[in-house]
Each structure stands twice: as C-alpha cells, then as structure tokens.
Amino acid sequence: MATKLTTSAKLITSANHSSPAALQSPLPDQQFLYYSRQLLLPDWSEQRQLQLQQKKVLIVGMGGLGCPAATYLAGAGVGWLLLADGDKVELSNLPRQTLFRVSDIGLNKAEAAAATLQQLNPFIRIDALSQMLDEAELVRRIAWADLVLDCSDNLATKLAINRICQQQQRCWLGASASGYQGYSWLINPASGGCLECLGHQQPLLPGGCLQQGVYTPLVGQLGLQLASMALQQLANGRRRRSFVQIYQHHQQQFSQCQLLADPQCKCCGVTADV
Amino acid sequence: MSEKIDIYLNGDRLQVAVGIDLQQLQQQFAADQQVAIALNTEIMPRRCWPERVLQARDQVLIFNLVAGG
Numbered sequence A: 001m002a003t004k005l006t007t008s009a010k011l012i013t014s015a016n017h018s019s020p021a022a023l024q025s026p027l028p029d030q031q032f033l034y035y036s037r038q039l040l041l042p043d044w045s046e047q048r049q050l051q052l053q054q055k056k057v058l059i060v061g062m063g064g065l066g067c068p069a070a071t072y073l074a075g076a077g078v079g080w081l082l083l084a085d086g087d088k089v090e091l092s093n094l095p096r097q098t099l100f101r102v103s104d105i106g107l108n109k110a111e112a113a114a115a116t117l118q119q120l121n122p123f124i125r126i127d128a129l130s131q132m133l134d135e136a137e138l139v140r141r142i143a144w145a146d147l148v149l150d151c152s153d154n155l156a157t158k159l160a161i162n163r164i165c166q167q168q169q170r171c172w173l174g175a176s177a178s179g180y181q182g183y184s185w186l187i188n189p190a191s192g193g194c195l196e197c198l199g200h201q202q203p204l205l206p207g208g209c210l211q212q213g214v215y216t217p218l219v220g221q222l223g224l225q226l227a228s229m230a231l232q233q234l235a236n237g238r239r240r241r242s243f244v245q246i247y248q249h250h251q252q253q254f255s256q257c258q259l260l261a262d263p264q265c266k267c268c269g270v271t272a273d274v
Numbered sequence B: 001m002s003e004k005i006d007i008y009l010n011g012d013r014l015q016v017a018v019g020i021d022l023q024q025l026q027q028q029f030a031a032d033q034q035v036a037i038a039l040n041t042e043i044m045p046r047r048c049w050p051e052r053v054l055q056a057r058d059q060v061l062i063f064n065l066v067a068g069g
C-alpha cells in the first residue's frame, strides 16, 4: 500500500520525541517539546530556535507595554531578557500589566516580572534591573543588547534611548499610549528618522496614563506588536526603514506610516542611506 | 465662494479650501494639540508642514503625541 504522509501525520511525527528526527534534534527534548508549536511554522526551524537562544533583548519599562512584550519574547525563546524598571507594582497596574498578581503589590516590577517569566520559560535567562537607568547605564545596557524595546512611560527615557541608539546606530523598537491614543515604532538610524523627527522633541502636554487614563487593550496590542516586530528583527536582521504604526480607535485599526527624516533634526540630522 | 477639494482626514472625507497646507490644516483641526501628521502614509517632519499644500484625495492622519506606557 502506498504511503502518503498527511499534514497531520507530519505534525504528529515532528512533535513525537521517540521519532528518529527528534532523537537527532539539536534541541534538548524538553525544549523541543516546549517550542514544538513554533517549530511547526513553515519558516521556523531548530536552527532558528537556536539562533534566537543566542539573542539578548533589553526591555526598558515593565508596565502595560513591557509585560505583554516580555511574555511573548520569553515564550518564543529569546535567550536572554534583561528587564529594567524602578517602580513597584500597584493595585491600579493589575488590569493591564498582566505579569502581576495581587500578591506582587509592593514588589519591584522588573523582579516580579522576571520571576513570573522564569516560570513561563525555564529554558532562557531572565535578569532584572530594579532601578531607573541613568544615561551611563542606558549606554552600557543598550550596547550589550542585540535589540532594545522602549516600553517606558515617560518622555525623558524615550528621548534618552532615541539619542543613544542614534549614537550607537542601533535599530530599536518602542511604543507610547495614553487615553485612546497610541502608536508603536521601529527606528533604524541607517534609514533616517527618529523620535525627535516625529515631534517628540517638544515637551508634551501634561498627560500620560496618570492624567488621561489608558485604554487597557491598547497597551496590550502595542506590546504584542513590539514582540512580533522584535522576533522578525532578531530572526533575519532585516534592515527595515523606520516606521510608525498608529492606532485609530474609531476604525479599530492600525495604520503603518513611514517615518521621514527631518534633515535639520538635532538628533539624527543626516540623510538616509538605506 | 472659494474653491474646495476633497481630502480624507483620519479616515473621514472632508472638504477644504484649495491651497491649504498641512500647517493650516493642523491649526484648523488640532490647534493647541501636540500632534504628528502623516500624509499619504508618510509622517511629515513638522518644519515641512507649511510647504505641503494638500491635493485632492490626499489622505491625512493627525494623531496626538503621547508618552505613556
């Protein structure tokens, strides 16, 4: 009888640890099982999984953006996550900062998040920095990372990351949200455009989540966008042009727009070469 | 009566005066707000706003700059 391996049979075979293919796997059995659904994706492989295990990601801010971003990067198998946040968990954080529970109130956010994420994925390294990073520390940590995610909740930190990534010519990701307004970005210094070109150089009106509130699902969506963009960036190192994804609440959609460089920008101020 | 053109502002069709530029549009619809403007899926640097005269069927997105997370 002719045998034809069906799609479902292939799936079972590839996820079965007693199969020869699994025995030859470069991934340890438990990790093969842990990442099995991801490994079934057509463009994923054990090689790609191993490459991801070599990557280091710095996440600045473990609030409404950082929690979902870190959750999915940990689940995907980024090898080393460094989480930075100087704040403590408060009751008002729990609706959208999904790594925290009532029992975490009063604990440092980076440390509490690292503990939860380590339970989620014991196969990666997760470290916590439990203080606000000053300029010198940001310079050092950004240089260490393969990719930086700005999930902070204040303009000063965002501008500092923008400036340092520009100086170090590092591609980076970030997001901002307040009320029903929000957007995420990928900034590639080689292609021109930066957060100051977007208009962030001017002091923003008093606002932020403390005054304006924030639409809970929006920060979750932005955090997931960051995780997905980060995985793409880490996997193939694709040098994309700088762009911003803008949330439009009434249409319930995001619009992706290219970020044009301001030739006179004080931060980037050079023409594109990508 | 001045001539008008149709544009799209944040997804809604809108009639504006011929010759209006991005800066005038911002002053008309988002005065006193700190915003960025995308024109036909390109975010325009603020200093370019006065030079960019709108054309019929242009798609404009005006959005608030925020810094929360």
Ligand SMILES: [Zn+2]
Binding pocket: A193, A194, A195, A196, A197, A198, A261, A262, A265, A266, A267, A268, A269
């Ligand atoms: Zn710039």
